Amino acid sequence: MRTSESGLAGRGKGIGLGLAIVSAIAFGGSGVAAKPLIEAGLDPLHVVWLRVAGAALVMLPLAVRHRALVRRRPALLAGFGLLGVAGVQAFYFASISRIPVGVALLVEYLAPALVLGWVRFVQRRPVTRAAAVGVVLAVGGLACVVEVWAGLGFDALGLLLALGAACCQVGYFVLSDQGSDSGADAPDPLGVIAYGLLVGAAVLTVIARPWAMDWAVLGGTAHMDGTPVPAVLLLAWIVLLATVVAYVTGVVSVRRLSPQVAGVVACLEAVIATVLAWFLLGEHLSAPQIVGGAVVLAGAFIAQSSAPAKGAPQPVAAGGVDTELSERENVA
Known part of the structure; x- marks a missing residue:
């Protein structure tokens, strides 16, 4: 019986890891689709x-x-709407108006380290040494992927805004996990995402003021590495894949894994964004970026393979016990 439960738990973790990777791919494709629209005349906000x-x-x-x-x-x-949707977006775009995109990305993806701190010192839950090592590797690899040394200008306000995006991303992971151990009383993740997007849209309406937008751009074409693409097709990519699919798979993966593991796997987003930009926008990768991508992958693998399973009272790396499945997982 215990062997059967361990197999189910492992299968659930594998599904969660797969969903986290799908989420990172979907989120990572947002910039590739958004950049041609911005170059066509739309404001980033x-x-x-x-x-x-x-x-x-x-x-x-x-x-x-x-x-x-x-x-x-x-x-x-x-x-969830204020932090996980509106907060991350608003702080990130505000930060890149003052500091290089690479630096902003690196600071934002300090979120996995902040998630580990939240889990360890606020929630007082165990964190494996391997998970911490995975975070260090992922952040170091990200520094290479975004080539942070290419824009080492110090702008205190810009860095604070990027740190705000990182803190909001912590809120995204922590709030995605809220109620996951409540069995049948757990809030449905799809409902949380739906209302989070509604709240985020309301907040961003005040910030972005869409009534001043050049709507005619959406009826024309944008160019992706010289290839004309209907602007409405790129918008559909951003809405359906980079937002709906990304948030749904991301929140469900946090429920199946844990905030700290999902946070480290999310670092793959920057790697995927860079690779997609290479193939679709002609932005070629340098040798340090390729090496950095490999380091990020290694960090994500180490963190997810040795992090404590949901409900484990002690870290797996320290010889933890088998995880007891909740009623919700048994039904699944």
């Missing part, structure tokens, strides 16, 4: 608003279906 508002419309039927969440978990929905 307007692209973000289109992304979130479009995804909110797609998820609206699920919001209606799970409307009971508004009464049961209003704080969770508001927090």
Whole structure:
């Protein structure tokens, strides 16, 4: 019986890891689709608003279906929308207006280290040594991927804004995990995402002021490495793949893994974004970027393979016990 439960737990972790990778790929493709739209004349904040508002419309039927969440978990929905959706986007785009994109990405992806700190010192849950090593490797690899040395200008406000994006990303991972151990009373992740997108769209409407947007751009074409592509097709990519699929697979992966493991795997987003830009936008990779990508992959593998499973009372690396499956996992 114990062997069977361990097999189910391992299978669930494998599914969670697969979903986390899909989420990183989907999120990583957002920049590749957004850049041609920005070059065609759209403001970056307007692209973000289109992304979130479009995804909110797609998820609206699920919001209606799970409307009971508004009464049961209003704080969770508001927090996820403000931090996990609007906060990450707004702080990141504000930071890249003052500091290089590579530096902003590196600071934002300090989030996995901050997640480990939250889990260890706030939630007082065990963290394996391998998970910490994985974070260090992932952050170091990211420094190579974004070539942080190419833009080492010091702008205190820009760095603070990027750190704000990292803190909001911590909120995304922590809030995605809220209630996952509550069995049948756990908030449905699709409902949380739907209302989070609605809250994020409302906040970004005030910030982005879409009524001033050049809507005619969406009716024309944008160029991806010289190839004309309908702007509406790129918008569909951003909304459906880079937002809806990315958030759904990301939140579900956090439920199956843990915030700290999912956070490290999410570092792959920067690697994937760089690789996609190489193939689709003609932005070639340098040798340090290739090496950095390999280091990020190694860090993610080490962290996910040795991190404590959900519900384990002590780290696996320290000789932990078999994880007991919750009623929700048994039903699955």
